[in-house]
Amino acid sequence: MPARPQNVHQARLLRLLRDEGPRSRAELGxxxxxxxxxxxxxxxxxxxxxxxxxxxxxxxxxxxxxxxxRLSPSLRFVAFDIGATSIDVAVTDGALEVLGHVSExxxxxxxxxxxxxxxxxxxGKLRDEGLIPRVHGTxxxxxxxxxxxDGMPVVPPIMPGWDRFPVRDAIGAExxxxxxxxxxxxxxxxxxxxxxxxxxxxxxxxxxxGTGIGCGIVVDGAIYRGVSGSAGDIxxxxxxxxxxxxxxxxxxxxxxxxxxxxxxxxxxxxARSGESPQLAALLEAHGELSGEHVAQAAAxxxxxxxxxIREGGRHVGQVLAxxxxxxxxxxxxxxxxxxxxxxxxxxxxxxxxxxRSAPLATGNLPIVLSELAGAAGVVGGARLISDHVFSPPPDxxxx
Numbered sequence: 001m002p003a004r005p006q007n008v009h010q011a012r013l014l015r016l017l018r019d020e021g022p023r024s025r026a027e028l029g030x031x032x033x034x035x036x037x038x039x040x041x042x043x044x045x046x047x048x049x050x051x052x053x054x055x056x057x058x059x060x061x062x063x064x065x066x067x068x069x070r071l072s073p074s075l076r077f078v079a080f081d082i083g084a085t086s087i088d089v090a091v092t093d094g095a096l097e098v099l100g101h102v103s104e105x106x107x108x109x110x111x112x113x114x115x116x117x118x119x120x121x122x123x124g125k126l127r128d129e130g131l132i133p134r135v136h137g138t139x140x141x142x143x144x145x146x147x148x149x150d151g152m153p154v155v156p157p158i159m160p161g162w163d164r165f166p167v168r169d170a171i172g173a174e175x176x177x178x179x180x181x182x183x184x185x186x187x188x189x190x191x192x193x194x195x196x197x198x199x200x201x202x203x204x205x206x207x208x209x210g211t212g213i214g215c216g217i218v219v220d221g222a223i224y225r226g227v228s229g230s231a232g233d234i235x236x237x238x239x240x241x242x243x244x245x246x247x248x249x250x251x252x253x254x255x256x257x258x259x260x261x262x263x264x265x266x267x268x269x270x271a272r273s274g275e276s277p278q279l280a281a282l283l284e285a286h287g288e289l290s291g292e293h294v295a296q297a298a299a300x301x302x303x304x305x306x307x308x309i310r311e312g313g314r315h316v317g318q319v320l321a322x323x324x325x326x327x328x329x330x331x332x333x334x335x336x337x338x339x340x341x342x343x344x345x346x347x348x349x350x351x352x353x354x355x356r357s358a359p360l361a362t363g364n365l366p367i368v369l370s371e372l373a374g375a376a377g378v379v380g381g382a383r384l385i386s387d388h389v390f391s392p393p394p395d396x397x398x399x
Contacts, residue, residue: 002136002177003049007392009034009042014051014071014390018095019194022070024058043069050074051094071095076131077389078138078175079381080119081184081374084108084158084211084260087115089122090378091131096194096386100126101378108143111161112170120174135177137389139381140167141184143212148229151181157236157248158212180384184208185232186223187380188370189216192333194383196372201331205323206370207234209316209345210336211260212247215323235259237319254319258312260291260338266308267294276304291338298344306344313345317352324357324365335370342369 005011012032017023023031029039046052053072057065075094080087085108090101102122108115126132144156151168153159172179189206192198198206198218206216213235217224225231235255236248243252244262256262267289271279278297283289298305320332332353334346350367357365370376 011390011392017071022055022068024066024068026066074133075136077382077385078135079378080140081377082142084143087119088378091126092382096382100131108159112165135175137178137385139385140181141187141377143184145230146183148225185214185216188376189218190383191376191380195379203329204331205329206333208336209338213255213259234319257315263291264289270304276302278302295341309341309344310348313348317349321353321356324361328361332367333370
């Protein structure tokens with residue numbers, strides 16, 4: 001197994017170097033408040049472990065120049081972002097800069113073995129480019145409920161054949177490194193926390209609207225998963241008892257009104273009824289309709305497409321208004337494929353939330369579209385596993 005920090009001081013030094021970049025020994029001593037001799041011992045041990053290295057001398061602070069320390073350039077984290085219709089695989093350095101990223105369409109309904117084999121094949125392409133001397137850890141996101149402790153999906157509605165498949169153990173055996181598995185929305189939230197709009201926010205919500213709808217909950221700078229790992233599954237909050245049947249088997253869920261499949265359903269209905277000649281033309285040209293086609297028609301002024309987007313935004317806003325009043329976040333980020341519908345969707349969500357939530361909760365609440373696009377999940381996967389690898393060993397004493 002790859003090297004790990006041996007105590008809390010080493011772990012903190014690694015995270016500082018990851019998040020803030022190379023620092024002089026003097027600067028690190030100011031932050032971690034260790035004596036010069038103790039700091040030297042910890043840094044020297046990290047050098048021996050191959051986790052950090054020297055990088056020249058810093059400018060003088062009035063005396064002897066201090067040595068600069070940086071994370072080892074050979075550190076590598078791998079992220080698999082498995083969506084309902086695609087796979088993204090990326091490799092990052094220790095500071096979570098993406099060094100290589102490949103993506104392809106893939107139906108998650110093919111089952112765990114087929115999809116994970118394909119993900120490993122994509123990782124092989126990055127290996128062939130010489131980007132991965134060694135894998136120090138892997139973070140994996142999947143589009144369904146996950147038992148974080150066990151590293152496996154549990155009864156995921158849109159992932160037949162994945163229930164309790166040992167994803168963590170299977171990939172760990174292949175790559176010989178620590179592996180963590182989480183819901184894909186949680187990884188997107190971590191990506192925003194590390195490199196996106198939430199870098200300076202400790203408490204926020206990330207709402208992903210794609211094939212499914214989910215919510216990443218960040219409290220005090222950390223993902224909140226709930227007791228069993230299912231926190232944030234807002235796509236299955238019921239909007240109407242008499243609503244359409246959802247993939248989970250219940251009726252009237254938010255996802256049944258505005259997930260990817262619901263959006264395509266409503267667009268086809270508008271095309272075939274004659275309500276939208278533009279959607280009808282797109283359906284004839286492509287054989288199917290997606291959120292991208294609805295966005296294209298709405299941008300061209302198609303009233304039916306604008307109506308579909310606004311109705312979807314109203315339903316999302318209904319659920320989000322309750323969450324905002326309950327949680328009082330400092331930021332709400334809207335992400336995912338359907339979020340590509342853009343500012344028409346965002347305006348409707350904002351209108352409902354600002355109107356329905358408690359004024360004290362919305363007085364200074366930004367609701368924004370993600371700027372990371374497809375990178376959020378892979379950056380989040382790397383952040384997830386780096387937090388684990390850059391952690392001190394567990395306390396061996398009995399609790």
